[in-house]
Amino acid sequence: xxxxxxxxxxxxxxxxxxFKVPDTNITFVFSSDLHLxxxxxxxxxxxxxxxxxxxxxxxxxxxxxxxPDILLYKKIETRGFLLIDEKGLKICQESxxxxxxxxxxxx
Numbered sequence: 001x002x003x004x005x006x007x008x009x010x011x012x013x014x015x016x017x018x019f020k021v022p023d024t025n026i027t028f029v030f031s032s033d034l035h036l037x038x039x040x041x042x043x044x045x046x047x048x049x050x051x052x053x054x055x056x057x058x059x060x061x062x063x064x065x066x067x068p069d070i071l072l073y074k075k076i077e078t079r080g081f082l083l084i085d086e087k088g089l090k091i092c093q094e095s096x097x098x099x100x101x102x103x104x105x106x107x
């Protein structure tokens with residue numbers, strides 16, 4: 001099955017460590033419970049921090065969820081990259097295409 005005695009998966013497609021982000025329906029697959037817990041603890045605050053940085057740098061009001069989540073995932077998960085979309089499609093880093101989010105008027 002590809003798991004070490006310490007519970008680390010080097011083949012992410014066999015990993016049991018998965019976290020489905022509720023408001024995006026993207027499932028992030030992790031190699032270890034530690035990586036999963038770090039992501040789960042930090043993804044909401046990371047979104048806020050990244051959006052503030054985008055706003056300051058580009059002077060455009062940005063409220064995005066998917067890009068900050070992916071950036072955090074890449075920072076935490078050092079043993080691979082595997083996402084599963086809402087249809088169950090497995091997406092590796094090389095095949096990922098982030099196709100924007102909606103543009104709306106600020107209230």
